Amino acid sequence: MNSQFRHLPSVDRLISERRIKQLERVYPHQLLVNLIRQRLERERRAIAAGNPCPAIDEIVASISAQLRELESPSLRPVINATGVILHTNLGRAPLSREAMTAMDNIARSYSNLEFELDSGHRGSRQSHIEPILCQLSGAEAALVVNNNAAAVLLGLTALARRKEVIVSRGQAVEIGGGFRIPDVMRQSGAKLVEVGTTNCTYGADYEQAITPRTAALLRVHASNFQVTGFTQSVTLEEMVTLGRQYNLPVFDDLGSGCFLDTTIFGLDPEPMVPQSVAIGAGLVFFSGDKLVGGPQAGIIVGKEQLIAKLKRHPLARAVRISKTELAGVAATLLHYLKGEAVEKIPLWQMISASLEEIERRARLWAEALDGLAQVIDGESMIGGGSLPGSTLPTRLVAIGGEGKGKGKNVVQVLAGKLRTNEKVPIIGRISENVLLLDPRSVLPEDDQVVLAGLRNLVTT
Numbered sequence: 001m002n003s004q005f006r007h008l009p010s011v012d013r014l015i016s017e018r019r020i021k022q023l024e025r026v027y028p029h030q031l032l033v034n035l036i037r038q039r040l041e042r043e044r045r046a047i048a049a050g051n052p053c054p055a056i057d058e059i060v061a062s063i064s065a066q067l068r069e070l071e072s073p074s075l076r077p078v079i080n081a082t083g084v085i086l087h088t089n090l091g092r093a094p095l096s097r098e099a100m101t102a103m104d105n106i107a108r109s110y111s112n113l114e115f116e117l118d119s120g121h122r123g124s125r126q127s128h129i130e131p132i133l134c135q136l137s138g139a140e141a142a143l144v145v146n147n148n149a150a151a152v153l154l155g156l157t158a159l160a161r162r163k164e165v166i167v168s169r170g171q172a173v174e175i176g177g178g179f180r181i182p183d184v185m186r187q188s189g190a191k192l193v194e195v196g197t198t199n200c201t202y203g204a205d206y207e208q209a210i211t212p213r214t215a216a217l218l219r220v221h222a223s224n225f226q227v228t229g230f231t232q233s234v235t236l237e238e239m240v241t242l243g244r245q246y247n248l249p250v251f252d253d254l255g256s257g258c259f260l261d262t263t264i265f266g267l268d269p270e271p272m273v274p275q276s277v278a279i280g281a282g283l284v285f286f287s288g289d290k291l292v293g294g295p296q297a298g299i300i301v302g303k304e305q306l307i308a309k310l311k312r313h314p315l316a317r318a319v320r321i322s323k324t325e326l327a328g329v330a331a332t333l334l335h336y337l338k339g340e341a342v343e344k345i346p347l348w349q350m351i352s353a354s355l356e357e358i359e360r361r362a363r364l365w366a367e368a369l370d371g372l373a374q375v376i377d378g379e380s381m382i383g384g385g386s387l388p389g390s391t392l393p394t395r396l397v398a399i400g401g402e403g404k405g406k407g408k409n410v411v412q413v414l415a416g417k418l419r420t421n422e423k424v425p426i427i428g429r430i431s432e433n434v435l436l437l438d439p440r441s442v443l444p445e446d447d448q449v450v451l452a453g454l455r456n457l458v459t460t
């Protein structure tokens with residue numbers, strides 16, 4: 001028997017320690033007992049592995065540190081200076097003031113979520129958003145769910161289960177985060193029939209694959225990559241024409257989905273929701289928090305008779321949208337309806353920001369760094385599975401980069417310091433051993449925090 005075990009204090013001994021007694025004024029007794037037990041269990045294993053028994057003070061300190069960590073919120077705001085405007089790991093789209101207010105109002109009280117105030121009867125949560133979506137998209141009907149992956153899953157489950165769905169091989173893509181179109185289709189119970197080759201698919205490929213078991217033709221927007229060179233794909237128009245001939249609906253997974261013409265801002269064209277509806281897609285799927293610029297949601301617009309089947313399906317209940325997100329999506333969509341999206345939605349403010357304005361901010365940031373940085377030309381990305389390969393010119397604050405070898409470490413250390421910035425973590429990106437900060441993806445109201453963080457970097 002290892003004698004170190006005997007030095008390990010008992011639970012009772014620890015609970016009567018002065019510092020633990022102090023903690024007991026703030027925290028429940030049982031929580032402290034549980035933490036002590038877990039700590040002692042870990043120490044027993046450590047001793048068995050040959051480590052010495054820790055001092056009582058050490059154990060007490062580790063418990064109070066653990067409490068502090070449990071108490072400080074793990075999920076917290078950060079400043080996105082990566083220049084990737086829709087960064088999935090950083091929470092995608094920041095919301096407009098109006099969207100935040102709408103969410104706050106609905107979160108703080110009861111609401112008429114599923115209650116008709118006129119009749120006093122039970123209502124549908126979709127009634128608060130469907131008219132807005134129909135106006136915006138020109139569709140007959142609409143449905144909003146938890147996210148776009150759920151929207152696609154619901155559409156295929158409700159309309160193509162035990163049947164076949166034809167998709168171009170070039171569109172059987174992985175979106176990121178493990179979301180693969182073929183996997184989702186398998187979950188839905190629909191059989192995926194891939195046609196064409198990676199780079200070329202023709203109308204005849206779809207037509208030859210149609211059987212009595214075919215439920216739909218599916219188009220998937222290749223959100224995060226481009227096929228260039230010798231390529232051939234079938235337009236949505238051609239797919240809809242073919243679908244009409246065989247009485248089959250066309251499903252269009254737009255991924256991001258967009259209500260503004262991105263070419264106005266010097267970007268590549270991103271497929272627009274009203275276009276897909278006008279061309280005649282039966283169902284159009286897109287995200288609430290990509291180029292729409294709202295909270296997380298999956299939006300489906302399309303033909304009344306198809307949407308009705310989705311609404312009735314049991315899975316619709318499992319993937320339903322929360323009341324707060326619903327309020328946020330509705331408020332965000334209203335900006336488009338009122339023609340004020342570019343002024344009100346942070347995403348579009350970032351995309352439309354002038355180079356002069358970004359340069360001005362970059363210079364201020366660089367000044368705060370006191371000669372440690374310079375302002376250089378660069379490119380911002382849209383991200384979030386939209387506009388692959390399409391970037392916006394920007395000005396970057398570039399830190400470090402001189403001197404190889406040791407320089408790498410310095411840049412990593414600086415990036416780490418910004419990430420652990422006391423007030424709000426600041427996230428940049430490292431490229432070729434230079435730490436780059438892009439003002440475009442930072443809300444202008446956060447500039448003061450950035451400046452303080454940067455000043456801190458040179459003084460510590």
Ligand SMILES: *Cc1c(COP(=O)(O)O)cnc(C)c1O
Nearest residue numbers: 147148149175223255256287385
């Ligand atoms: C992003 C994306 C999805 C998933 O959308 P979420 O809202 O993240 O669930 C589905 N399909 C395509 C084509 C996408 O780009």
